[in-house]
Amino acid sequence: MCGIVGYIGFRNAVPMILDGLTRLEYRGYDSAGLAVQTSQTLSMRKATGQVSELRKLITKDPVSGQVGLGHTRWATHGPPTDINSHPHFGGERDVVIVHNGVIENYEQLKSQLETLGYRFYSQTDTEVVAHLIAYHLQEQQKSGAPWPHKRTAINAVELTLAKLKGTYGLGIVFRDLPDSLLAARVGSPLVIGLGEGENFIASDATPLAGHISKVVYLSDHELAFLTPEGVEISHRDNGRQDLSIQSLDQVSAEVDKGHHEHFMLKEIYEQPMTVENAMRGRLDEDEATAVFGGLNLDPQQLRKIDRIVLTACGTSWHAGLVGEYLLEEFARIPTEVEYASELRYRNPPMGRNTMLFAITQSGETADTLAAMRETQRKGHSSLAICNVVGSTIAREADGGIYLHAGTEVGVASTKAFTSQVTVLTLLALYLGRMRHMSHPAGQKMINSLQQMPEQIADTLKCFDQVKDIAQKYYDFNNFLYLGRLYNFPVALEGALKLKEISYIHAEGYPAAEMKHGPIALVEERTPSVFVVPRGGIYPKVISNLEEIKARKGPVIAIACKGDDRVKRLADHVIEVPDVEEYLQPLVTSIPLQLLAYQIAVLRGCEVDRPRNLAKSVTVE
Ligand code: AGP
Numbered sequence: 357m358c359g360i361v362g363y364i365g366f367r368n369a370v371p372m373i374l375d376g377l378t379r380l381e382y383r384g385y386d387s388a389g390l391a392v393q394t395s396q397t398l399s400m401r402k403a404t405g406q407v408s409e410l411r412k413l414i415t416k417d418p419v420s421g422q423v424g425l426g427h428t429r430w431a432t433h434g435p436p437t438d439i440n441s442h443p444h445f446g447g448e449r450d451v452v453i454v455h456n457g458v459i460e461n462y463e464q465l466k467s468q469l470e471t472l473g474y475r476f477y478s479q480t481d482t483e484v485v486a487h488l489i490a491y492h493l494q495e496q497q498k499s500g501a502p503w504p505h506k507r508t509a510i511n512a513v514e515l516t517l518a519k520l521k522g523t524y525g526l527g528i529v530f531r532d533l534p535d536s537l538l539a540a541r542v543g544s545p546l547v548i549g550l551g552e553g554e555n556f557i558a559s560d561a562t563p564l565a566g567h568i569s570k571v572v573y574l575s576d577h578e579l580a581f582l583t584p585e586g587v588e589i590s591h592r593d594n595g596r597q598d599l600s601i602q603s604l605d606q607v608s609a610e611v612d613k614g615h616h617e618h619f620m621l622k623e624i625y626e627q628p629m630t631v632e633n634a635m636r637g638r639l640d641e642d643e644a645t646a647v648f649g650g651l652n653l654d655p656q657q658l659r660k661i662d663r664i665v666l667t668a669c670g671t672s673w674h675a676g677l678v679g680e681y682l683l684e685e686f687a688r689i690p691t692e693v694e695y696a697s698e699l700r701y702r703n704p705p706m707g708r709n710t711m712l713f714a715i716t717q718s719g720e721t722a723d724t725l726a727a728m729r730e731t732q733r734k735g736h737s738s739l740a741i742c743n744v745v746g747s748t749i750a751r752e753a754d755g756g757i758y759l760h761a762g763t764e765v766g767v768a769s770t771k772a773f774t775s776q777v778t779v780l781t782l783l784a785l786y787l788g789r790m791r792h793m794s795h796p797a798g799q800k801m802i803n804s805l806q807q808m809p810e811q812i813a814d815t816l817k818c819f820d821q822v823k824d825i826a827q828k829y830y831d832f833n834n835f836l837y838l839g840r841l842y843n844f845p846v847a848l849e850g851a852l853k854l855k856e857i858s859y860i861h862a863e864g865y866p867a868a869e870m871k872h873g874p875i876a877l878v879e880e881r882t883p884s885v886f887v888v889p890r891g892g893i894y895p896k897v898i899s900n901l902e903e904i905k906a907r908k909g910p911v912i913a914i915a916c917k918g919d920d921r922v923k924r925l926a927d928h929v930i931e932v933p934d935v936e937e938y939l940q941p942l943v944t945s946i947p948l949q950l951l952a953y954q955i956a957v958l959r960g961c962e963v964d965r966p967r968n969l970a971k972s973v974t975v976e
Contacts, residue, residue, distance in 0.1 A: 357430035357970035358442070358456040359383040360546070361563045362527040364537045365554020365584045369424030370414065372556075376563030377407045377426045382619075382765045382964065382971040383559060384430030387441035390414075391452040391529065392421030398452045398531045402441040406965070422584075423537055425527040427454035430970040433462070434479025444483045447474075447490025451512075451530050455482040456559055457523035457544040458975045465519065481522075488516040489528065504533040510581060510590075513538055517579070517592070523722065523975065525574075527557055539580040544974050545720050545748055546574040548587055550601065555582045560720070560972075561604055561746065562763065571604045573746055602746060618963045620766030620857070624949050625816060628809040630761040630771040631942065634778040635805060644798030645789035646782035651739060652755030659790055661711045664691040667699050667727045668715035669973065671769040671852060675776035676715050677845035678941050682780055685938065686801075687787035696727035697976075706731070712738040715780075717764055717772035718972035719747020726976075728753065741779050743772050757783070767969050768857050770949045773849060774812070777941050781805060804936045808943075811933040815946040818930050822947055825912055825928050826954030829883050835860060836874060836909075837948070838867035839887030840897050846887050846941045850948030857966045858956040867900040878909035885951070886913045887944045888922060891937040901925055912951070914944050 359380030363369040373390045381388075388410040389402030399419045403409040407428060427442035434440040442454045459465070462481035465488060470476070474487040492512040493503070501508040509530050517524075523543030530536065539546050539557045549556035549564035549571055556564055557580070561571060574580060577592040589597045616622035640647050651658070664683055666676035676693040683691040694702075696714070700723055706712075714728040719742040728738045728749060740749045740756035743764065750756060759775040782805075789798050829835075835854055839847035848864035855862050865874055867886065878884065884904045888897045898921065904911055905925055913926035916934040923929050932943040956963050 357384050357972065357974050358559065359428040360426070360454050360456055360525060360527050360557065360559040362425045362454070362537055362539065362557040363554065364423045364535065364582050365551065366422060367554065368420045369422055370420050372567070373424050373426035374407065374411055374414070376558060377410070377428045379562045380559065381407050381428050382767060384428050384970045385965045386429055386431050386436035387438070388426070388428045389441040389443055390424055390426035391443040392419055392424035393529050393531065393534070394421040396531065398445065398449055398529065400443055400445070400452065402438050402443075404436055404438050404441065423529055423535060425452065425454045425529055425537070432458050432975060433481045440478045440480050442480075442482060444478060444480065444486045446483075446486030446488070447494065449531060450490045450493060451486060451528060453482065453486045453489065454527045455485060456525040456974060457542075459484060459520055459524065460522035461520070485516060485520065485524070485526065488519065489513055492516055493530070504530070506533070506536065506581065509533050509536065509538065510579065513540060513579060514592070517542075525559055535583050537582040539574060539582065541574045541578060542576045543722065547746070548572045548574060548580055548582070549604070550587060553584050555584065555587055557582065560744070564604060569604050570601050571746070572599050572601055573751060618766065618953070620768050620770060620953055620963050623764055623766050623771045624946070624953065626762070627771050627774050627946065628813040628816075630759075630775050631778050631812060632809040633760040634775040635782065636760070638782055639802050639805065641799070641802055643789070644795045644802060646786040648757055648782075648786065650755050650757060653737065655790060658787065660709045661689060661787070663707060663710040664689050665694055665699070665706070665710060665712045665731070666691060666715060667694045667696045667712060667724060669696050669721050669723055671773050671849060672715040672717060672724070672776060674845045674849040674852070675773050675780065677848070678777050678842060679715070679780035679783070681842055682784035682938055683787065686784040686793060688792055689787060694727070696721065697723040700726040700730050706734065706736055710736055712736055713741055714738060714749055714753065715741045715776055716749050717743045717759070717769055717776075719744040719749040720972045720974050721749075722974050722976050725749050725752070741776060743775070765971070766964050767966055767971050768853055768952070768963070773945060774942050778805070778808070781938065804939055808935070808939060811935055811943055812946060815932050815943045818947050819950060821930060822950040823954050825930070826951060826958055829910075829912075830858075830955045830958035832881055832883060833861060834877060834882045835862040836877065836882060836884040837862060837864040837887070838870065838884055838900065839944070840867050840893055841891070842938055842940050843887035843889065843944055846944045846948065847885070849945055850885055850887070850952070853949055853952035854955065856969060857952055857963050858959050858961055859967070860955065867897050870900060870903065875903065875907065878904055878907045880908050880910065883910040883912055885948065886911055886926065887948075888913050888915050889932060889940050889944060890916045890919065890934060891940070898922070898925070914947050
């Protein structure tokens with residue numbers, strides 16, 4: 357969840373690291389720090405709060421060097437304080453490290469090190485790793501290993517890693533080993549950027565864009581040794597590895613908000629384009645089906661699928677719920693949606709022809725990755741529906757479909773959701789056409805899908821109206837979100853958006869479930885957001901809406917254009933285009949994203965950096 361950036365080369369590392377950390381800030385933002393190697397010393401600067409605080413500190417108290425490590429933190433062990441911020445020193449400032457992940461056996465290691473006389477200043481698990489490296493370095497020196505020496509440094513790190521339980525992406529610099537930087541990973545992503553006379557490490561490729569064009573993604577149990585001139589990678593069990601060099605996808609001139617006040621708003625407005633990108637080149641009008649380049653399965657294998665499991669977390673899990681409805685309706689394949697955090701430890705029976713899809717924006721979510729690995733271990737093919745090219749899940753899946761939504765920086769996922777829903781619709785079309793769906797039905801679906809970018813653009817016009825509604829309700833403390841069928845996941849997603857960025861308590865329910873408990877919450881200060889576009893069970897949702905009105909609950913309805921019935925009943929109506937029922941989530945989710953956004957802004961919340969959250973959840 358934390359952001360790591362490291363530099364080794366001929367330039368001053370400090371501005372490179374500060375810029376990199378700013379680009380990575382969406383990964384964690386409760387404190388930041390950096391360390392640089394200068395002649396015979398390691399200098400460190402750390403500050404609680406955002407990277408801008410660290411910048412201010414460095415302006416007041418400058419530091420420079422051509423080898424350095426930076427970190428932006430999402431606290432796991434110990435609150436966000438200067439002391440707990442990374443980097444952390446080991447030994448007598450012999451080594452400095454930054455860490456992303458969680459060391460599960462840190463308490464045991466800490467007490468062993470304390471017995472040996474090591475003093476701890478922070479409450480972090482990371483400081484244990486730093487001291488342990490320093491300890492092994494000292495032990496090796498005692499037994500005659502040469503120092504400073506590359507092999508001795510690598511040995512000290514390898515001996516340390518062998519003792520760690522948990523996950524880590526580590527950047528390591530030794531005080532006395534000039535022009536060297538080490539990196540290692542298990543479970544937490546690290547990418548190495550290859551330049552001319554300079555090299556980089558980072559927790560994702562975002563900070564590397566514009567500096568280099570070639571990258572190597574580190575795999576679990578690999579250790580990299582970087583100098584300005586080159587990079588060597590070794591694997592714990594397989595020794596020296598050839599560099600698998602990939603070109604850096606242009607992740608990121610996009611890390612800029614354009615004319616928008618927040619990344620989240622920019623990303624909401626990108627949706628007509630991102631939905632179009634998700635479909636680009638994937639619609640075959642002649643065959644009335646979808647086409648995918650990366651599934652790596654032939655039609656014969658795909659026809660054999662008799663059950664699908666979709667696994668994901670958070671917003672991606674909500675997209676999975678929409679996917680369940682789509683796949684069952686159009687492909688007639690029994691589908692289940694599992695929280696990845698549960699699936700990884702459950703042991704549900706899975707037949708030979710069960711196919712797993714891991715849905716993830718980042719491709720780094722620890723639970724989703726673990727659920728996918730667990731399923732693969734049992735011999736099932738696992739495919740990814742993923743946004744970030746080169747991410748761990750994208751690389752480890754047997755095949756998959758990219759969203760092509762571009763970098764999503766806002767912690768609250770918006771455009772990834774609509775892209776995931778679009779891709780799942782294409783998947784339902786593809787699998788449906790292999791089985792029961794007729795050519796005309798496929799064509800009709802394609803025609804409707806092609807209209808979606810325009811329908812989304814049309815929906816976005818509700819911005820000002822949503823702003824007025826937000827003005828009325830932004831200081832309320834509880835919201836209910838209600839919808840049925842395809843709009844039940846939309847209700848869950850709307851509630852999640854509001855919770856995560858405005859800190860208002862919000863619950864999403866299938867509208868008819870209200871009567872079984874939640875209706876007890878309804879009163880004048882509990883607004884219900886009803887997602888009630890026209891469709892098969894529209895009259896039933898209207899009855900649910902009436903039940904709320906009868907109890908004096910304010911109602912904000914998301915309804916189809918010109919729906920006078922809803923207008924008469926609801927306190928506010930936000931109109932969306934009348935689209936096919938199975939495509940409604942692509943339009944009904946938009947006003948809910950905007951509502952959460954406007955309310956958060958009015959409450960003075962940090963929209964792109966909500967408290968306690970981070971963009972990609974790489975710890976369990
Ligand atoms: C969405 O707004 C959240 N911030 C979060 O629920 C997110 O969707 C979840 O952590 C899964 O992330 P992923 O799609 O990158 O796997």
